[in-house]
Amino acid sequence: MKESCPISKATAFLGVKWTLDLIYFLQQRRRFCELQEIMDGLNPTTLSHRLKLLEAEEIIQREVFPDNQRHVEYSLTAKGKDLLAVHEELTNWVSRWYPEEV
Amino acid sequence: MKESCPISKATAFLGVKWTLDLIYFLQQRRRFCELQEIMDGLNPTTLSHRLKLLEAEEIIQREVFPDNQRHVEYSLTAKGKDLLAVHEELTNWVSRWYPEEV
DNA sequence: TTTATCTACTATATTTTTTATAGTAAAGGT
DNA sequence: ACCTTTACTATAAAAAATATAGTAGATAAA
Numbered sequence: 001m002k003e004s005c006p007i008s009k010a011t012a013f014l015g016v017k018w019t020l021d022l023i024y025f026l027q028q029r030r031r032f033c034e035l036q037e038i039m040d041g042l043n044p045t046t047l048s049h050r051l052k053l054l055e056a057e058e059i060i061q062r063e064v065f066p067d068n069q070r071h072v073e074y075s076l077t078a079k080g081k082d083l084l085a086v087h088e089e090l091t092n093w094v095s096r097w098y099p100e101e102v
Numbered sequence: 103m104k105e106s107c108p109i110s111k112a113t114a115f116l117g118v119k120w121t122l123d124l125i126y127f128l129q130q131r132r133r134f135c136e137l138q139e140i141m142d143g144l145n146p147t148t149l150s151h152r153l154k155l156l157e158a159e160e161i162i163q164r165e166v167f168p169d170n171q172r173h174v175e176y177s178l179t180a181k182g183k184d185l186l187a188v189h190e191e192l193t194n195w196v197s198r199w200y201p202e203e204v
Numbered sequence: 205t206t207t208a209t210c211t212a213c214t215a216t217a218t219t220t221t222t223t224a225t226a227g228t229a230a231a232g233g234t
Numbered sequence: 235a236c237c238t239t240t241a242c243t244a245t246a247a248a249a250a251a252t253a254t255a256g257t258a259g260a261t262a263a264a
Contacts, residue, residue: 011122020113
């Protein structure tokens with residue numbers, strides 16, 4: 001952006017469909033299929049892309065269980081957890097403007 | 103989403119490319135062409151779509167100047183200004199994790 | 205021990221969004 | 235009269251999201 005936007009580092013991945021929701025749900029560590037279900041059948045191609053993007057940004061970490069290669073868990077890194085403050089503000093905003101929803 | 107996500111009301115428009123940046127730049131009231139320039143030539147079709155979305159959500163307001171129909175200004179509503187708290191948190195996060203950028 | 209199920213994806217094709225580019229129509233300046 | 239600015243819209247191409255099916259390994263059930 002011409003005029004620097006101090007948050008462009010963040011909007012590059014937060015302003016992408018599903019990212020904000022995904023971070024919310026990853027407050028608990030989750031498996032791929034759990035995320036799919038929770039997110040109402042979000043298609044696996046998109047979910048896979050998004051997880052890779054967030055992993056590359058070091059917002060989440062992917063852990064494969066050594067005893068079972070098919071067991072993979074995703075969770076927030078310290079950097080990712082630190083983003084939850086943003087979610088909190090967002091939750092507050094939603095409760096102020098859509099009180100019936102929260 | 104199956105399991106309710108309390109912020110889905112917000113992520114529906116914030117999790118869309120350019121929305122977060124747009125709100126940031128609309129801290130000051132701006133005209134269409136200014137936004138285009140500031141956002142590094144963001145194409146007018148997308149900008150137009152986004153402005154309409156945010157207007158529909160009552161995050162921004164569109165004002166046509168009565169003396170000149172070609173003079174249109176966009177600015178944040180109270181609801182939109184209230185979202186700036188989220189931007190602030192985001193700015194803080196960026197400064198913590200990308201100190202060289204801010 | 206064959207068969208079925210679960211998990212974590214990838215492949216392919218279709219639909220939706222975004223983008224680049226050009227164009228329009230009104231108003232204002234020169 | 236002519237050029238520029240403004241706020242868009244139109245069209246076509248490129249990129250991203252989705253639906254759907256499929257794969258491969260591991261575990262469970264018959």
